[in-house]
Amino acid sequence: xxxxxxxxxxxxxxxxxxxGSTPRWLGIRHVDAGSCNGCEHELGLVTNPLHDLQRYGLDxxxxxxxxxxxxxxxxxxxxxVEPLRIAYAAMPTPRLVAALGDCALGCNVLGHPDELAGPVxxxxxxxxxxxxxxxxxxxxxxxxxxxxxxxxxxxQPLAAAxxxxxxxxxxxxxxxxx
Amino acid sequence: MADxxxxxxxxxxxxxxxxxxxxxxxxxGSDARVLAxxxADRRLDTVVDMVGAAVWDEREAHDLYGLExxxxxxxxxxxxxxxxxxxxxxxxxxxxxxxxxVGPIHAGVIESGHFRFHCVGDRxxxxxxxxxxxxxxxxxxxxxxxxxxxxxYAARACAACAVANSVAYAHAVEDAxxxxxxxxxxxxxxxxVELERAYNHLNDIGAVCAGVGYAxxxxxxxxxxxxxxxxCSQAFGHRFMxxxxxxxxxxxxxxxxxxxALRQRLRELRADAGAAWRDLQFAxxxxxxxxxxxxxxxxxxxxxxxxxxxxxxSGVLGDVRTASPRLAYEGFTPAIxxxxxxxxxxxxxxxxxxxxxxxxxxxxxxxxxxVAAYTSQRExxxxxxxGRVESSxxxxxxxxxxxxxxxxxxxxxxxxxxxxxxxxxxxxxxxxPDFPLINKSFELCYACADR
Numbered sequence: 001x002x003x004x005x006x007x008x009x010x011x012x013x014x015x016x017x018x019x020g021s022t023p024r025w026l027g028i029r030h031v032d033a034g035s036c037n038g039c040e041h042e043l044g045l046v047t048n049p050l051h052d053l054q055r056y057g058l059d060x061x062x063x064x065x066x067x068x069x070x071x072x073x074x075x076x077x078x079x080x081v082e083p084l085r086i087a088y089a090a091m092p093t094p095r096l097v098a099a100l101g102d103c104a105l106g107c108n109v110l111g112h113p114d115e116l117a118g119p120v121x122x123x124x125x126x127x128x129x130x131x132x133x134x135x136x137x138x139x140x141x142x143x144x145x146x147x148x149x150x151x152x153x154x155x156q157p158l159a160a161a162x163x164x165x166x167x168x169x170x171x172x173x174x175x176x177x178x
Numbered sequence: 179m180a181d182x183x184x185x186x187x188x189x190x191x192x193x194x195x196x197x198x199x200x201x202x203x204x205x206x207g208s209d210a211r212v213l214a215x216x217x218a219d220r221r222l223d224t225v226v227d228m229v230g231a232a233v234w235d236e237r238e239a240h241d242l243y244g245l246e247x248x249x250x251x252x253x254x255x256x257x258x259x260x261x262x263x264x265x266x267x268x269x270x271x272x273x274x275x276x277x278x279x280v281g282p283i284h285a286g287v288i289e290s291g292h293f294r295f296h297c298v299g300d301r302x303x304x305x306x307x308x309x310x311x312x313x314x315x316x317x318x319x320x321x322x323x324x325x326x327x328x329x330x331y332a333a334r335a336c337a338a339c340a341v342a343n344s345v346a347y348a349h350a351v352e353d354a355x356x357x358x359x360x361x362x363x364x365x366x367x368x369x370x371v372e373l374e375r376a377y378n379h380l381n382d383i384g385a386v387c388a389g390v391g392y393a394x395x396x397x398x399x400x401x402x403x404x405x406x407x408x409x410c411s412q413a414f415g416h417r418f419m420x421x422x423x424x425x426x427x428x429x430x431x432x433x434x435x436x437x438x439a440l441r442q443r444l445r446e447l448r449a450d451a452g453a454a455w456r457d458l459q460f461a462x463x464x465x466x467x468x469x470x471x472x473x474x475x476x477x478x479x480x481x482x483x484x485x486x487x488x489x490x491x492s493g494v495l496g497d498v499r500t501a502s503p504r505l506a507y508e509g510f511t512p513a514i515x516x517x518x519x520x521x522x523x524x525x526x527x528x529x530x531x532x533x534x535x536x537x538x539x540x541x542x543x544x545x546x547x548x549v550a551a552y553t554s555q556r557e558x559x560x561x562x563x564x565g566r567v568e569s570s571x572x573x574x575x576x577x578x579x580x581x582x583x584x585x586x587x588x589x590x591x592x593x594x595x596x597x598x599x600x601x602x603x604x605x606x607x608x609x610x611p612d613f614p615l616i617n618k619s620f621e622l623c624y625a626c627a628d629r
Contacts (some may be wrong), residue, residue, distance in 0.1 A: 004458065004461075
């Protein structure tokens with residue numbers, strides 16, 4: 001235990017992670033809709049001590065009922081359309097949909113058209129786009145934060161604001177949650 | 179078939195073709211051959227009574243290619259997802275028997291798949307796994323493409339096994355085309371396969387910690403895995419080493435300075451991983467959960483055709499690295515399980531032991547620079563090729579059929595595909611709350627199996 005904890009402590013020191021600013025919280029539910037497991041591996045790492053997504057108030061939650069964001073990976077196979085819709089319907093509003101990785105965005109080596117129903121935007125309205133094959137943990141964290149860290153009371157509609165955030169240019173946008 | 183098995187040959191996979199043909203691959207050491215037939219009316223006799231490992235292969239051929247196997251009773255759906263429970267569930271009845279349904283969407287960051295547990299109280303009587311939610315039709319999508327284009331479909335089957343699957347595919351095509359890799363090509367591919375094994379084993383050790391909720395271990399190994407992938411990215415440009423394998427050649431280069439730098443970084447990683455592993459030995463809340471849980475007995479591991487660390491943890495000796503003339507494994511001796519008990523403890527320990535071998539091999543392989551490498555024509559081209567690679571999860575077999583230079587059939591039988599039936603077998607009789615741990619101790623890919 002001692003070695004593990006001291007390794008973790010020295011990692012935290014060497015990566016010199018900054019604290020998040022304002023207190024806030026955003027719950028993310030992940031749904032794998034047919035990915036190659038690459039996005040899952042990278043997403044799994046964003047909560048480790050090297051990236052520590054939780055310090056920004058972002059965390060992966062166990063159920064869509066606790067989630068603000070549905071984070072979807074993969075090209076959406078025919079067999080995952082229904083479970084995906086059920087998960088989305090189970091979310092409280094307001095809710096956001098994030099497409100994680102090139103497959104979810106419909107621009108990769110996907111598979112046979114007979115087996116696919118995607119990309120995600122054919123099934124659900126996409127607010128946040130995170131490209132990459134797969135996006136690195138750093139890219140996932142920064143893109144999610146770009147969607148979250150927008151000045152309050154700008155009056156800009158959410159969908160437009162997140163589209164700007166996804167393009168990597170941060171401008172005024174509506175705050176998702178205080 | 180019976181003669182072949184009596185003669186010491188091993189079943190390595192079977193696949194149907196779009197014209198209703200049926201192929202069975204058999205191996206002995208580094209030799210592989212294929213039994214082919216063209217059954218009338220798409221009907222033929224089952225081999226599952228002789229080869230328990232062929233159950234999924236036959237069910238897949240039934241679902242996707244409409245082959246009928248006389249004697250394979252009941253023929254339950256595997257890839258198709260019929261609505262009627264009796265079409266895919268094991269009938270389990272009795273006082274107090276109830277079902278627990280989990281998935282396809284899980285609570286963590288996990289791939290999609292459905293588990294149906296038949297329980298009495300907390301005790302699992304039987305488990306039906308319904309996978310293939312992620313079936314993307316990759317094999318069919320590759321048909322009609324040239325060998326270079328089709329590689330992407332083998333590579334994208336699974337990110338965590340991308341190198342093993344790509345190298346198996348490259349071997350299969352080179353086998354068909356009669357090409358022999360040069361020593362330099364063998365070396366660079368072996369470096370890639372072993373680097374992939376290193377980050378996967380680190381991941382899988384962390385996964386077992388996560389399976390019992392031991393956060394310190396899971397976080398430490400998650401960070402170690404992250405570091406290993408970062409080394410892959412620095413040396414070869416991608417954290418999963420996508421795009422590093424080609425058919426017929428290898429463009430990777432690493433000059434003496436870069437190879438030595440990678441070697442040094444790997445030594446540091448090895449030291450840190452070793453210290454973290456030693457620490458796990460004294461984590462009582464972890465250790466108390468491992469022994470006697472999820473036991474896969476030796477006989478059943480053989481019956482199910484289990485491969486890789488999971489098989490070796492059950493005392494089944496077998497590692498394709500001992501029979502890989504297309505890679506640089508001369509003199510390789512497979513690690514022997516410190517305990518062949520086939521439980522979670524044994525599978526966890528197996529990975530740590532094999533990780534040591536991998537560090538050793540990488541240290542040796544990176545003592546010289548990597549240079550661009552090629553294949554040479556060794557024999558005449560044929561229409562069929564087989565490639566085998568020991569991935570971090572075990573033997574991965576790739577078969578390709580070619581016609582006029584184009585892929586007419588690509589089949590990837592990964593270690594995850596071979597081992598999934600064993601997860602259900604090892605779970606029966608255990609407590610339901612131990613299932614995540616048992617599952618993590620195999621740590622199979624869904625993407626690899628579903629394709």
